[in-house]
Amino acid sequence: MGIIKAKQLVHEYIRRDEEGNVESIQTALDHIDLDVQPGQFIAILGHNGSGKSTLAKHINALLAPTEGSLWVDGKDVTQEENILPVRKTAGMVFQNPDNQIIASVVEEDVGFGPENIGVPTDEIWQRVEESLKSVGMLQYRHHSPNKLSGGQKQRVAIAGVMAMEPKCIVLDEPTAMLDPNGRKEVLHAAHELNQKKGVTILLITHYMEEVVDADYVYVMDKGHVVMQGTPREIFSQVGTLKEHGLDVPQITLLADLLRQSGLDIPLGVLTREELVDAIMKIAG
């Protein structure tokens, strides 16, 4: 069984008035099936309101499913006694870098997670040092988080999750509030952890460019998984993506337009280099 496995997962946000009567029901997740193998880099794409953040919060047991079931590392998240072990297995990084840093010193914030799960003091220091090193923030360990840039804060947040030694990290739109440089930093850190430490990464995003290097992509719309496959498979269906309110990376779009105008360019071009190669081939 995979590290994250969802079966017919349903979540409904129920709005109640003051007397507790149901006012409206909004289905955020509608019978989702998901199977993530350990060590993969998974991307979940979707525009606002597609239910991708709701899904992320289930994996960390911050929300409980209305129907269906979800296992994280073989543990059923609906069981009360599994909540803490699940949170230990699947760490989570949120969108706003300011609102997830707890301490006033970088290293103390990274130590917050291990402190919570009762790691002995010596080992906390070791883990803090290691995880700060793995995101390239070791030289800032004594700094105040207020003095860091958005990308640096987000890397500290990732280090804070890493220090709990999770098998899987869910990044819920970690780059939405960052500038292009910060986005690159954060994505680089995430890929590094995936490749060097073998941590399963679940990247939730609406930026197409961030998805290109993933192993597998799920596309969500209105609470359903509407497409899944490798990035190449997904981006070769420009029309379907557009129907779900998503764009394709500019290079893929350009390749698609060129093909439509009669050039012999393969489907699903993802990078600038691939497109250049394809055009060179035609030119002979």
Next chain:
Amino acid sequence: MLRDITLGQYYPADSVIHKLDPRVKLFATLIYIISLFCFKGIAALLAATAFLFAVIKTSKVPFKFMVKGLKAIMVLMLITALFNLFLTPGEPIVQLWIFKITAEGAQNAVLMAIRLTYLILGTSIMTLTTTPNQLTDGLEKSLMPLSKIGIPVHAIAMMMSIALRFIPILIEETDKIMKAQMARGADFESGNLIHKVKNMVPLLVPLFVSAFRRADDLAMAMEARCYNGGEGRTKMKPLKYVALDHKAYAIIFAYFIVILLCRTFLPWPM
């Protein structure tokens, strides 16, 4: 303009006082305050003065930093001194219309001024040499016994340290909202006091909304990192007494005994 506000004016330096355990500093400050209000006689006053200046010297904090704190309470000190000066009953030495100054009054006024000055200097040594985080840690550990009678000491300490972390963020946010409202024609400067207070509403409402949203986000982030209260928690930087701290305790006790001895045997002239 809001950036100028500094809180917990920590002065970084490499001194013995800085290295002390925050609990020692909290306790010593408490003992010093008690000693200020129970000393009697010129000998005790000299002892308190000597002790204070010895500590200031070892703390390596420039004296002018300490004096800054005094300015804030100048008015309070003046009022207290005047009340003591004119309203202490006794044998009048000077009489002007309905005002009379007694010998006791003069003495009380001077003493009160000295006590308040020393009180502020003494406590500012503590805040100047201890980071806010150390202070909350120290408070948490010293007040831990209170958790047995149901006071959530850990939660209070956690709230204090989170508040300290968010002060600069909220100040920045206030600045941002202020500018945004000013760009749309809000006026925070002119008008009388009531007018000015009313003008604050478009500043405070968005500030509160965003503070609540932040609190919500932060609570979720803490939960996601397995936070569930103080139980079963370990510490990255646990407070541990070392030889230096024991020495400091010995010194503060010795000082307190000297003050008490002076009170009993050399109470002259007060």
